[in-house]
Amino acid sequence: MTLPVLSLMLVTLLGGTLLTFASRDRARYVALATSVAFLLEVSALLASYTVWPGPVNGSPGYADLESYSWIHLSWLSINYTVGVDGISLILILLTAFLQVATVVYSWEESKHPEAYHGLVLLTCLGCFGVFIALDVLLFFLFWEIVLVPMFFLIGVWGGPRRRYAALKFFVYTHVASIVMLVGLLALVFYSGAKSFDFASVYVAARGLSATVQTFLFLALFFGFGVKFPIVPFHTWLPDAHVEAPTGGSVLLAGLLLKLGGYGLIRWAVEVLPVGMAHLTPLLYVVAFAMIVWGSFVALAQRDLKRLVAYSSINHMGIVLLAIAVYSQLGLLAAVLLMFAHGVVSALLFMASGSVHHTFGTRDISKLGGIARTAPILATMVMVGSLASLGLPALISFPAEFTALLATWDRIGYWVLVPLVILVVTAAFYLWMMQRMLFGPARNVPATAHDLPWYETSAMAILLALIVIYGILPGFLVNVIVNSPVYGFPGFP
Amino acid sequence: MAVSFVLVGLLGDRLKKLEHGGWVAVGFAGAAMVVAVLVVAAEMLHPSHYSDQSFTWLQLPGSPGAFPNGFSLVIGVLVDPISALMLLVVTVVGFLVMLYSIGYMHADRGLPRYYAELSLFLTAMTGLVVSDNLLEFFLFWELVGVCSYFLIGFYYEKPSAASAAKEAFLVTRVGDVLFLLGIFIYFTIDATAGGGLGWAASGFKFVNGSTPFLAGAMGGSSTLQTVAGLMMLAGAAGKSAQFPLHTWLPDAMEGPTTVSALIHAATMVAAGVYLLVVASLFLGFTPDDRLAIVAVGGFTTFFAATMAVVHPDIKRVIAYSTISQLGYMVLAVGAGFAMVGMYHLFTHAFFKALLFLAAGSVIHAVGTQDLFKMGGLRRPMRVTAAAFAIGALSLSGIPPFAGFFSKDDVLSSVYTAAQSHPAYWPFLILAYATVFLTAYYIFRAFFLAFSGDKTRDPTLPHPHEAPWVMRLPLYILSGLAIVAGVFPFVPSFASLLSIGANGNVPPVFGTTDLILSALSVGLGAAGILLAQALWGNGRVYVLAPESALQPVRTILLNRYYMKAGYDELGLRLVYGGSRIADFFERYVIDGTIRGIERLAARLSGTLRQGQTGLVSDYASYVVAGVVGLLILLLFVAPFVLASVGGP
Amino acid sequence: MTELSVASLLFLSATLLAIGLFGILTRRNFILLLIAVEIGMNAAILNFVYFAGFSGTSHGLSGQAIAVVLVGLAATEVAVGLAIVLALNRQRGSINIGDATTLKL
């Protein structure tokens, strides 16, 4: 008998979260222990995961599958079904790393540390749940769980306009969630699936007509898309990032945006290929809009966090583009890019947070010469920026390269749009570095110092990931192509 | 064998990052040089030998267009005649520059950073040279770019240095993304057109065993292929500072002079030409591509030389001369004689490094870069003056210096090509005109700096000769600048230059060639004489204020306003556009959201009037709802269902 | 035994319900409100009793059973309603629902 690994991991996180909430001044130790334990479990899972188990009854098979009946009716069964494939594994790995990094970064959080760390863990728990859930109701449950701790993280520990930002975040994502839920339920009931299980929904959806698939895909695209966030429903993101505490920003950019991408791949692209094919032009338009818009607006920002937030929109646009091309290569690129963006944006947001509390402002035009005062911080900003603009040997490059190659392969010269925008992306990062890191020191308070040890360690973890996976992305790639999607006939 | 040595050298280069002194870096660079010499020797013993070792970096799934079965990307080391040649250039110049740095940089802060970045720079360039496929090439290409970004911005506290670094990165980035597109196109057309070759499965390597993978497979002249070639040209233009992406190079003088020497002679800008050579040998260009390359090279050659004529900054004069000389190389590649371009790159590396290091020695001694403040430096700095003179003579193409042989080959190869391609003629004429300009401007700089009795600006510190670590590279490079030209007459060395189509160097011997040579030497000599007449013996020629040439001078000094134009473009168009986008974002998109918010607030205010607290009012809402639902269910729903034919 | 037509009985119960509703919507006296509710309830009970006969054999009487329960519920409701009336009267000195718009005691 095999161990219910995923459930055990879930229990680890759940127990850790509860313990963290309960333990008062030792919360950070509990949180760190939980995160490390979770990371070890993920590593063990990755080590044991060699190949996907093959299709089962015409639907994708998943590794470490567990299924227990939850609610059973004669016409519908709702199960607790969890399982992983290469795509979700990579994102789980990202979750584990970001969790450790966030907990370490927030080591000296002084405002209700037990609640802060507990909420951080709860967010990661929700994300983990989303990545493993293979049942509509379970998926939705975890999806909604993520919202709550993030709402409080922004609303309690955030900046001056935190209430506005938290509410905006909640309303946007919640409206999208509802549309998504309606889409998922419609998918189940229109397809005549007798169960909420992913496998049966997948099989049943094959029989849907093109029109129905198109409408369902549209609903799901909107539902998942707001998390992406697709233009023009993206304005919650900059506000949320600017107001959120650093840990919140890290999780928001690193994980929450990935939920949208993952959901789209798992529940829309895989399940409704025909509907997707009908909507491909729309996906391209939205992706290009995100790429162009994110980059151009980022160029005009003076707040470091806003700049990184808009660059996130740009990068997630490339993710969407890679999904839209609908090929094995594109899918690989999308997942790879999500991982890369998760790590890189986390690093950049941590660096922004450090800039803010070291120098008292995040306004790029007011800062200058950080490299002299805080060389480690400057290095972090620099590596993050260079990784973000796609420098080879850093993690984004293989992802962007494959994404753009896949795009070129499918839509030819349209690839010039993201390519040219790469220059603009480079421009705003270089401009930011020139103004903020280099030049004569400006507005450097006398108390300014380089990073404390915990922030250095947190960023060093991410830095190591960026470099290691940048030079050897093969590990990630080999895991991702272990997804059932890659074994399916008919997938281009 | 030799290959693994190179790798050890590369890895070693990285190790010294922890070291404080530059000697470790120098040691590793020296080791790399020794390895390179061994590699070259091996290549000379086995002519046309290709040795390729690679491992799979990524195994990628398919994409339905060109790669239905997936493909692999490899990282490998390819040692062939051209990479051996280039390796020699890179490591020799790199080693000498490092050695020179010990003396030149000794007073600077951040030396560990300096040597680490310099070593990484050399590593990246070495990796680029031995790349065995386009992707790996691009990878190191970008690393070279980012290292130059760091090094140009080495004095990051100077706003101008930070700005120049950014400009260098951005402008080359424009070329890079187009280069990337070119890679995509090559991948696609060769994976499909040359499908039988299995190029995609082999990891897109340049060579298959000991022959170029795509030799003969391309040959076509399809639009796609032309575009691919143009994209290569764009990439090379960005890196090698060809028109219209040349603006960053003069500004890159903000870095330490040693870095300038390295960038100009062996690493950054050479990479662009090297790319064109590699593409020309392994991938092939269409006739349209070649015309474009000739046009860019020929025009840049002349264009850059004109700007060098008036500039007062010694480093910038040499910088413009680099752009101009790179134009020659590009010209030769475009004319179909890739190895001639390579040959000029080879000699140019030595005499340009020599010029820069000599200029660095001058700057080190007097602490200024303004030619008009110098003067009379010949006497206190004999070695430097001699070195500069050798470099200048070589640059001017005066026999028997190295520059003569390679430049002469470039010109005669373009002449040869022009026989069958009349469209090349104007660029050949420009190239000849440039010979004259080159000799003039470099000797203008020489006379301004060294002739006369004393410095023109008396406040300058008393000049002194450089220490031995700086002199030694000057000696070596002087020697090389003199003798490098005769290397091709050594048969085994010539074999390095005789691969690919039109590989024979020099292309023609005979009366025509002699006439051409005489013409170029004559033009060079005329340039030197003019410079001597105007600037020799400490004279300063001042253009009359009312002269008709005054506006020309202004334009030249302002670099044809291209930099200003780009800045304006960037500021007005891109940044302006982004401001508009930001405005739109804040007030239209977010404004709409706020509008909806406000509307909802008002609506809820209105609806709140209904919340009277009177039970009967609530009851009436319930009743109204029930009645409405009943109407919907009983009358509307059947009607709708009947009309759509649903269940 | 002849049957009363469905239509006529339903018409009767609908009318009674409407009267009850009308009372609920217009009367402001709490006791009157209760009475109106009772009238409406009785209309519903009437329906249950009538249709109990149609529902087949074995469970033929469940309609009547529900009616019994409803009668009980209605009585309970009146009891609770009157308790509210008393409380309201004690606090506000009035049993007019217009004086109790905060919907709490």
Add this chain to the structure above:
Amino acid sequence: MILEELAFLALAAIAVGTALLALLSRELVHTILWVSVFFVALAGLYFLLSAPFLGVLQLGVYAGAVTILLLFGVMVTRKRIFAREVATGIGPVPLGLAVLAIIVLSVVAASLPQPATPVRSYDVAQLSATLFGVDGAWLIVLGLVMLSALSGAIYLVREGRE
């Protein structure tokens, strides 16, 4: 037959009339009297529909207990028991709604098919079996509801509450 129909018509008329009178009367005590008549009329209807047990229940609970309860309510809350209510207007909206409800329900009623002849066998034993049966346990549920309602009512009227 005719007799039964006539009886139905008469009882229906009484029910509707007393209901209207009860709601429109401006004297609260009169209202209660009218409504007790309404309850009795409905009890008659139950007898007519062969549900004598319910008829008795109706008489006992409604005509008896509820009426008395309502009277108590009036007596406790008023200083003068016979007092005229302030006239309340008949709003057009409630009236419209009521009429609309009648129309809609009548249309529905008219559109329903006449079902098969009903079984009108009366058996109080069967009814009690249903009421006490395990599958429904109606009476137990009702008892629990009443109990909780009673506690609620006591809570509402207890002393000392402000």
